[in-house]
Amino acid sequence: MTFAALRSLHALIGDALDDIERIYQDASFDRPASTPSTPYAVLTSPCTPYRPRHGRNDEDEDDFDRPYFPTGQAPKTPSRSRGGPGVSVDLHMLDFPALDTPYYPTESHSPEADAAESLASHPDVIAASNRIVAACGQISATIHRPFLTLCDAAMGYHLPACLRFLEASHTVELLRTAGPDGMHIRDLSRHLGVDEGKLSHILRLLATHHITREVRPNVFANTRISAIIDSGRAPEDLMCSPQNKYETTNGIAAFINLCTDELFKSSAYLVDCYLPSLSSKKEDQNPMHAPFNVAFNTSIPYFEWLEQPENEARLRRFGPAMTGTSAWEVPGAIVSAFPWLDLPTGALVVDVGGGIGSTSMLLAHTFPHLRFVIQDRPQVAEHGVNAWRERCPEMLDSGRAAFLGHDFFLPQPPLLLTGTPKPVTPSIYLMRVITHDWPDEFVTKILLNLRMAAGPDTKLLLADHVLPLACVDEDVEDALRDPLPGAIRSLVPEGSPLLPNLGKANANAYWMDLTVCISLHLKWMRATFNAQERTLREMAALTLMAGWKIVDVAHAEGSLFGHMTAVPVEIPSASLALLDPPHATAGVCATDHTCTRTRSGSVTSASGTVRMDSTFGTLSSLPTEEAIRKPARKDRRPLIPWWRGRKDSQTSKNATVVTPERNYDGVKDQKGRPKLAIVTTSPVAETNQRVPFRSPTLPTSSMVHIPAPPDSDRTAVSSPETTPDFSKAERHSLTQVRLPPSPQGVMLLPALEPAPPVKLRSQPSRNGLRKKASQVFEFSKASVASLRSAAMGVTSPSSPVPPVPPVPPLPSLPPSSPRPPTMTHGAEMSREITRHHSSEEGGSAGGLASSALKSLKKMRSRSQLGLSTAAVEMRSGRSMPVDERSNTIRNDE
Numbered sequence: 001m002t003f004a005a006l007r008s009l010h011a012l013i014g015d016a017l018d019d020i021e022r023i024y025q026d027a028s029f030d031r032p033a034s035t036p037s038t039p040y041a042v043l044t045s046p047c048t049p050y051r052p053r054h055g056r057n058d059e060d061e062d063d064f065d066r067p068y069f070p071t072g073q074a075p076k077t078p079s080r081s082r083g084g085p086g087v088s089v090d091l092h093m094l095d096f097p098a099l100d101t102p103y104y105p106t107e108s109h110s111p112e113a114d115a116a117e118s119l120a121s122h123p124d125v126i127a128a129s130n131r132i133v134a135a136c137g138q139i140s141a142t143i144h145r146p147f148l149t150l151c152d153a154a155m156g157y158h159l160p161a162c163l164r165f166l167e168a169s170h171t172v173e174l175l176r177t178a179g180p181d182g183m184h185i186r187d188l189s190r191h192l193g194v195d196e197g198k199l200s201h202i203l204r205l206l207a208t209h210h211i212t213r214e215v216r217p218n219v220f221a222n223t224r225i226s227a228i229i230d231s232g233r234a235p236e237d238l239m240c241s242p243q244n245k246y247e248t249t250n251g252i253a254a255f256i257n258l259c260t261d262e263l264f265k266s267s268a269y270l271v272d273c274y275l276p277s278l279s280s281k282k283e284d285q286n287p288m289h290a291p292f293n294v295a296f297n298t299s300i301p302y303f304e305w306l307e308q309p310e311n312e313a314r315l316r317r318f319g320p321a322m323t324g325t326s327a328w329e330v331p332g333a334i335v336s337a338f339p340w341l342d343l344p345t346g347a348l349v350v351d352v353g354g355g356i357g358s359t360s361m362l363l364a365h366t367f368p369h370l371r372f373v374i375q376d377r378p379q380v381a382e383h384g385v386n387a388w389r390e391r392c393p394e395m396l397d398s399g400r401a402a403f404l405g406h407d408f409f410l411p412q413p414p415l416l417l418t419g420t421p422k423p424v425t426p427s428i429y430l431m432r433v434i435t436h437d438w439p440d441e442f443v444t445k446i447l448l449n450l451r452m453a454a455g456p457d458t459k460l461l462l463a464d465h466v467l468p469l470a471c472v473d474e475d476v477e478d479a480l481r482d483p484l485p486g487a488i489r490s491l492v493p494e495g496s497p498l499l500p501n502l503g504k505a506n507a508n509a510y511w512m513d514l515t516v517c518i519s520l521h522l523k524w525m526r527a528t529f530n531a532q533e534r535t536l537r538e539m540a541a542l543t544l545m546a547g548w549k550i551v552d553v554a555h556a557e558g559s560l561f562g563h564m565t566a567v568p569v570e571i572p573s574a575s576l577a578l579l580d581p582p583h584a585t586a587g588v589c590a591t592d593h594t595c596t597r598t599r600s601g602s603v604t605s606a607s608g609t610v611r612m613d614s615t616f617g618t619l620s621s622l623p624t625e626e627a628i629r630k631p632a633r634k635d636r637r638p639l640i641p642w643w644r645g646r647k648d649s650q651t652s653k654n655a656t657v658v659t660p661e662r663n664y665d666g667v668k669d670q671k672g673r674p675k676l677a678i679v680t681t682s683p684v685a686e687t688n689q690r691v692p693f694r695s696p697t698l699p700t701s702s703m704v705h706i707p708a709p710p711d712s713d714r715t716a717v718s719s720p721e722t723t724p725d726f727s728k729a730e731r732h733s734l735t736q737v738r739l740p741p742s743p744q745g746v747m748l749l750p751a752l753e754p755a756p757p758v759k760l761r762s763q764p765s766r767n768g769l770r771k772k773a774s775q776v777f778e779f780s781k782a783s784v785a786s787l788r789s790a791a792m793g794v795t796s797p798s799s800p801v802p803p804v805p806p807v808p809p810l811p812s813l814p815p816s817s818p819r820p821p822t823m824t825h826g827a828e829m830s831r832e833i834t835r836h837h838s839s840e841e842g843g844s845a846g847g848l849a850s851s852a853l854k855s856l857k858k859m860r861s862r863s864q865l866g867l868s869t870a871a872v873e874m875r876s877g878r879s880m881p882v883d884e885r886s887n888t889i890r891n892d893e
């Protein structure tokens with residue numbers, strides 16, 4: 001059986017290679033020979049998925065998710081008549097980018113190189129590459145001696161260490177200047193002041209992993225892999241001013257440095273921290289203590305640690321590093337992830353925790369009929385206003401977009417927009433890369449606040465990684481209670497030899513999962529509360545707790561980054577207990593664009609060192625002009641391609657839609673005007689009142705003052721009673737704010753002025769921290785218990801839950817109900833093959849072949865995986881044993 005499995009994997013690799021090669025061939029044929037330019041955009045980074053240069057103008061429904069090519073230049077159906085793989089033709093054939101040829105992001109390249117690099121990000125190429133990587137990983141794990149595989153894993157720690165050396169020493173930039181002939185270790189040693197022997201060993205280890213190349217003995221050059229770390233700067237500049245290395249780069253070098261520095265070091269202490277028996281220190285057993293704290297022998301949270309003066313360089317690196325991570329997502333995937341065009345004109349999209357509004361900017365340009373409010377922490381919102389004012393002031397001036405400083409752990413304020421007399425109910429709450437930052441109870445709290453402000457037609461769009469299991473999810477249908485588009489048992493068709501989550505090809509999402517666990521969420525997160533990337537099952541359960549039901553999931557091809565649409569359903573009574581009482585809520589803030597004109601200040605951190613503009617994952621760069629000018633796609637892509645066309649009417653079919661139970665009458669001031677309150681983290685007087693669901697990652701040292709002009713008559717009230725009883729350094733409060741006067745009675749987002757220097761209190765003692773931690777932990781346990789009982793329909797008599805009707809039991813699948821189609825994609829594919837075969841019986845061989853190819857194309861568009869079987873069988877027109885397949889491909893060609 002092992003040989004059969006290996007051969008099957010091998011055939012799968014062959015088929016995927018064929019697919020890729022055809023795409024390159026077709027692009028070569030479709031490219032006018034005399035035209036030196038290419039239809040494909042030059043990518044800022046080879047990691048950035050495919051981005052075409054021209055607008056799309058075809059109307060082909062079936063092709064909606066394909067890249068935009070100018071008419072007549074799109075890669076067409078693979079055509080053997082123009083030569084198959086290996087057939088030489090009198091044309092500059094586009095070849096796949098060579099591993100040994102660097103493609104520096106900041107340099108210009110030949111049109112062929114641009115086209116080849118750009119095609120590597122073509123969705124079909126990505127899908128085929130994923131199959132190859134998954135299959136290769138599996139073959140390697142099977143064939144390689146287990147001890148050696150373990151050695152690779154166990155001693156792999158040298159790889160990040162050497163990689164950091166390569167990046168931090170600016171060796172990549174030095175090797176760039178040397179060109180393809182490479183640089184001798186002697187010369188490198190002279191530049192870097194590092195011993196030749198050590199240098200050669202480091203670079204050789206990297207060369208063994210294809211990250212560098214040993215051109216001749218002791219002469220090294222960059223490869224396509226190391227080249228993307230290149231900052232584009234002159235090595236001598238970098239040696240003089242390394243602190244500016246990452247500014248205006250694609251962020252990949254910064255990301256590599258972040259990963260191979262504190263994240264790598266933190267990871268080394270994962271066991272010490274999580275395994276009680278190995279934990280030497282008492283505080284290691286504190287569930288709030290994370291590997292990062294052990295590694296760096298500190299008890300303060302990561303972001304606070306970053307703001308220490310000695311970590312200034314790390315803090316500077318953090319923002320660009322987050323920009324580097326954007327290469328994980330297919331740009332613009334959100335455009336096709338939801339039927340935006342179906343929303344009525346003027347519909348309001350609230351981008352909750354929207355950062356500087358990167359996603360909203362893309363959507364606002366693509367869908368001119370929509371309006372946007374981008375909410376984030378005040379200092380981030382301010383940064384966003386500045387960015388939009390530079391890029392598209394007309395959006396702010398016209399009132400189509402506005403920023404609002406708002407803490408998402410507080411109730412949503414009613415939103416008064418320009419020209420609307422009454423608060424507008426949002427059509428969409430968008431949350432991109434928010435839920436993975438927070439543990440379950442925190443996410444529930446955020447979602448509850450949105451749910452309370454939602455109208456019956458409001459939808460919630462969650463954009464985050466959706467982690468598949470590493471095995472077939474046998475009981476996904478039971479867990480989700482009723483069929484959910486996108487709920488799948490496996491990412492590969494039934495019977496495929498590949499790992500159900502595509503193994504190595506999708507490893508990135510799992511790296512990320514542990515990364516958020518070891519350091520970025522520190523005291524509050526994964527170690528204690530389970531902050532993480534989540535599976536769809538986990539997301540579905542979590543959103544239900546807050547009165548939202550996921551009804552649809554869409555993914556870009558080859559990406560685990562999903563867009564989940566949820567509709568309002570009844571809120572479990574126990575969950576209501578998590579809400580703040582009305583008097584403690586944030587007030588209203590209108591979002592008139594004119595507020596941006598009054599902005600003059602900036603937010604300074606108390607340490608007076610570096611400003612922390614980006615929190616984890618915030619895109620610190622806005623989308624490119626090209627990306628935002630792209631025409632809207634008509635449709636969106638389902639989780640897996642063979643689901644296309646089945647999105648049907650499932651949306652909200654099974655959902656009980658209810659109206660929000662509360663309104664916001666309670667958050668108006670004495671004159672009946674809504675209040676504005678912005679949460680900051682100033683060290684204030686102690687109070688015993690606890691608010692457990694406040695943002696613990698807000699930098700404790702930053703403070704926002706919102707001054708008002710002297711004639712201002714509007715004041716929002718601070719709420720000291722809501723101050724949590726956390727440690728002094730972690731206390732949050734509502735700041736007293738005064739609102740500037742506004743024209744036509746519309747409330748404006750006030751200007752944010754620099755805060756006066758804040759004197760930080762001294763570090764809390766370990767005992768103090770432990771005490772506070774245990775208080776919080778106890779609370780959390782209680783919350784988890786009440787959530788669990790709510791999930792099981794049990795109401796605790798002692799729970800302080802308002803009397804709301806219990807959650808109706810969710811419908812379960814009747815035993816006889818047919819398996820949801822998502823679960824049968826493998827069988828469906830076999831049926832398709834059988835149907836194809838029987839319909840072709842008796843036909844001519846040529847007809848059979850061409851029809852088979854057509855069918856193959858159709859199936860290919862429906863399945864990114866498992867093409868091996870289908871392709872081989874269809875090409876030959878018959879089924880055959882697995883071990884004959886690779887021969888058949890060759891004969892066929």
Ligand SMILES: C[S@@+](CC[C@H](N)C(=O)[O-])C[C@H]1O[C@@H](n2cnc3c(N)ncnc32)[C@H](O)[C@@H]1O
Nearest residue numbers: 353354355376377407408432616617618619695
């Ligand atoms: C991972 S980023 C995502 C940003 C944006 N949605 C994007 O996709 O680029 C998380 C965002 O949540 C914001 N955030 C964190 N805590 C918050 C809070 N309590 N209230 C509002 N926003 C918050 C951060 O400032 C940050 O911009």
